[in-house]
Amino acid sequence: MRTLKFLLRKELLQIFRDPAIFRILFIMPMVQLLILPLAADYEIKNINLGVVDHDHSTYSRKMIDKITSSGYFRLRDYSATYTQALHAIEQDKTDLILEIPSQFERNLVKESESDLLISVNAINGVKAGLGAAYLQGIIHDYNQEIRMEWIQNLRFNPLPIIDVTSTNWYNPNMNYRVFMVPGILVMLVTMIGSSFASNNIVREKEMGTIEQINVSPIKKTQFIIGKLVPFWILAITVLTLGLILARLVYGIIPLGHYSTIYFFASIYLVAILGLGLLLSTYAQTQQQSMLVSFFVTMIFNLLSGLYTPIESMPQWAQVITWFNPVSYFIQVMRMVMLKGSSLADIEHHILAMLGFAIFFNGWAILNYRKRSG
Amino acid sequence: METEKVIRAKELTKKFGAFTAVDNISFEVAKGEIFGFLGANGAGKTTAMRMLCGLSLPTSGTASVAGFDVYKESEAIKKNIGYMSQKFSLYEDLTVTENISFYAGIYGLNDRQIKEKTSQLLAQLHLVGEEKSLVRSLPLGWKQKLAFSIAIVHDPAIVFLDEPTGGVDPIARREFWSMIYAASARGITIFVTTHYMDEAEYCDRVSIMVDGRIDALDSPMNLMKEFEVNSMDDVFLQLARNAQRIEG
Numbered sequence: 282m283r284t285l286k287f288l289l290r291k292e293l294l295q296i297f298r299d300p301a302i303f304r305i306l307f308i309m310p311m312v313q314l315l316i317l318p319l320a321a322d323y324e325i326k327n328i329n330l331g332v333v334d335h336d337h338s339t340y341s342r343k344m345i346d347k348i349t350s351s352g353y354f355r356l357r358d359y360s361a362t363y364t365q366a367l368h369a370i371e372q373d374k375t376d377l378i379l380e381i382p383s384q385f386e387r388n389l390v391k392e393s394e395s396d397l398l399i400s401v402n403a404i405n406g407v408k409a410g411l412g413a414a415y416l417q418g419i420i421h422d423y424n425q426e427i428r429m430e431w432i433q434n435l436r437f438n439p440l441p442i443i444d445v446t447s448t449n450w451y452n453p454n455m456n457y458r459v460f461m462v463p464g465i466l467v468m469l470v471t472m473i474g475s476s477f478a479s480n481n482i483v484r485e486k487e488m489g490t491i492e493q494i495n496v497s498p499i500k501k502t503q504f505i506i507g508k509l510v511p512f513w514i515l516a517i518t519v520l521t522l523g524l525i526l527a528r529l530v531y532g533i534i535p536l537g538h539y540s541t542i543y544f545f546a547s548i549y550l551v552a553i554l555g556l557g558l559l560l561s562t563y564a565q566t567q568q569q570s571m572l573v574s575f576f577v578t579m580i581f582n583l584l585s586g587l588y589t590p591i592e593s594m595p596q597w598a599q600v601i602t603w604f605n606p607v608s609y610f611i612q613v614m615r616m617v618m619l620k621g622s623s624l625a626d627i628e629h630h631i632l633a634m635l636g637f638a639i640f641f642n643g644w645a646i647l648n649y650r651k652r653s654g
Numbered sequence: 655m656e657t658e659k660v661i662r663a664k665e666l667t668k669k670f671g672a673f674t675a676v677d678n679i680s681f682e683v684a685k686g687e688i689f690g691f692l693g694a695n696g697a698g699k700t701t702a703m704r705m706l707c708g709l710s711l712p713t714s715g716t717a718s719v720a721g722f723d724v725y726k727e728s729e730a731i732k733k734n735i736g737y738m739s740q741k742f743s744l745y746e747d748l749t750v751t752e753n754i755s756f757y758a759g760i761y762g763l764n765d766r767q768i769k770e771k772t773s774q775l776l777a778q779l780h781l782v783g784e785e786k787s788l789v790r791s792l793p794l795g796w797k798q799k800l801a802f803s804i805a806i807v808h809d810p811a812i813v814f815l816d817e818p819t820g821g822v823d824p825i826a827r828r829e830f831w832s833m834i835y836a837a838s839a840r841g842i843t844i845f846v847t848t849h850y851m852d853e854a855e856y857c858d859r860v861s862i863m864v865d866g867r868i869d870a871l872d873s874p875m876n877l878m879k880e881f882e883v884n885s886m887d888d889v890f891l892q893l894a895r896n897a898q899r900i901e902g
Contacts (some may be wrong), residue, residue: 287759489741496737
C-alpha cells in the first residue's frame, strides 16, 4: 500500500510538472468539444443549385423561389440549356441541376401533370442523396400547394394521399449536437485512456527507468495500478469538464442521472486503460506505441457508431462492434443522455465492459515481465 | 578462515538462440568485497549482472545472491540489492529530493528514515541548495553520484554497478570511487563493471570476461604477477587480444 502511495505521488508529480501534457490533456479536448460538434453536423446545407428553366412562367419562378428560400439551396447557376448547366457541374460550381421543361405551367394546368428533371453530382454521396431528397420534398410540397389552389372547391380530394406524419422521439428537434457531443466526449476520454497511458510506460522503457523499477521489490500489479490510477483520475476529470461544457455551451442535460454515466465511465476507463497498458507491454518505443494506439483508436472510433449507425453496417462489421468497448460507451452515453436510461437498462453494457476490463488488464499483467528472456 | 559469500555463481550460462552471451561462468564474491567485473564491450558482463539481479533468467547453471536463488527467489533478491544501470536511470523530470524519497519509499523506508536519508545525502553530495532542482539540470558527474547514493539508499547487502563512471571526468571518477570505498566500509558488497583499468586496480579482486567466459580471476596484484606485466591495462590487453567476438 505504501509502495503504491509513492508510485502514485511520483506519477502525479510528473504529469503535473509537464506543461505540455497538461495542455494536451485539458485544453485540446476542450477546444475539440467546442469546435467539432458545430462543424461535424449531418445536416446538408448550402447545396449549390443550377436551374435550367425553359418555361419562364409564374409557376416555374414560384417554384424556384420556394426552393431557394428553404435555406438548403443556393442558386449558383442559371443556364439556358442543359449542356451549359452540366458544364457548371463539371466545373464544380453546382451540385445539382433542376431542369424545368417548357410548357411546364401549361401542362400542369391543362393536364394536371408535368415532368421535372433532377440531375445530381454524386461525387459526395451523402450530399447528393440528401440534396435530391430535400429537393423532391420541396417540389412535393409545392405540388400540394398548386393542387390546393386548383381543387379547393372540391369537397373531396380526387387523388387519395397517404400523409405520413413522423415524430422524433428522444431528440424531438433532431438536434445533432445532442447526438454528437456525448459521442465526441467518449472519443476524447478514450484517447486519454489508451494512448497517454501506453505512451507513459513506453517512455519509462526508453529512458531506462523501467529497469530501475524492475530491479526493485515493486510488484507488477502495484506498478500497473500505479500507472492506471493517475490516468483514470485524469480521464474522469476530462469527462467532468466535458459534461460541464456540454451543459453550459450546448445546454445538454442528461435525461438520466449523471451517476449512471460516471458508474459506467469508471468501468469503461479501467478497460480502456487496460488496453493502453497492454499495448505498452508490446511496444518498445513511443513511436511504436503512438502508431499502434492511433490505429486501434481509429478503428474503434469509426466502428463505434459515432459517425455512422451500427445497424447499417454490414453484418461482419456489426460483429466487430461487439468487441469494441467504445461502441458500448457511446450507446450508453446516448441512452442516458437522450432516453434517460438507468443502470438497469444498461445492465448488459456494464457486464460486457466488466468483461473487457478483466480481459485487457489480465492480459496486460500476464504480459508485463519484470524479468526478460 | 572462510568468509561469508554473498554471491555464488556456478556454471551460469545465458544463451540467446544460438548465441551464448554468458558461457559457463563460476565465481564467488565475499561479503564487503569490491569485486571488479571486467571485459571488452560485448563480452557478456551486463548479461551476467542482469541474471544476478533477477532481471534476466539464466539458461542453465545455478546462482545465489544474498543467500537467495536467482530462479525462485528473485523478488527476495531485489529487496537486498541495489542496482545502477549503464543508462542513467533516475527520473530526470523529478527533483533531487523527489527522486530520493521515491526510491527510498519503494524500498520500504518510513517517513522519518526518508527525511534523515535525504538530508544526509544532500550534505554528503554537496547538493544543499539544489534539492529542488530537476535532476535533468545537474551535471553528469553529480547525477552519477546521486544515482549511486540512491542505489544504496536502503542499505542493501550488495550493490551492482554497471559501468557507473562512463563518460565522467577523472575528478568526478575519483570522488565516485571514494564513495564506493565508503559504502564498502559500511559492509556493502560492491559488484562493479568497468572499462577503466585504473579503476580495476581499486578493486579487491577482478574477473576478466572474454567471449562470455571468465578467463582470469584474482586480485589485481596477483594478476599482474601472473601475466608478468606492470599494469592491469596490459593484463587486459593480453586476454582481450584473443577474443573471437567482434566488439559491439
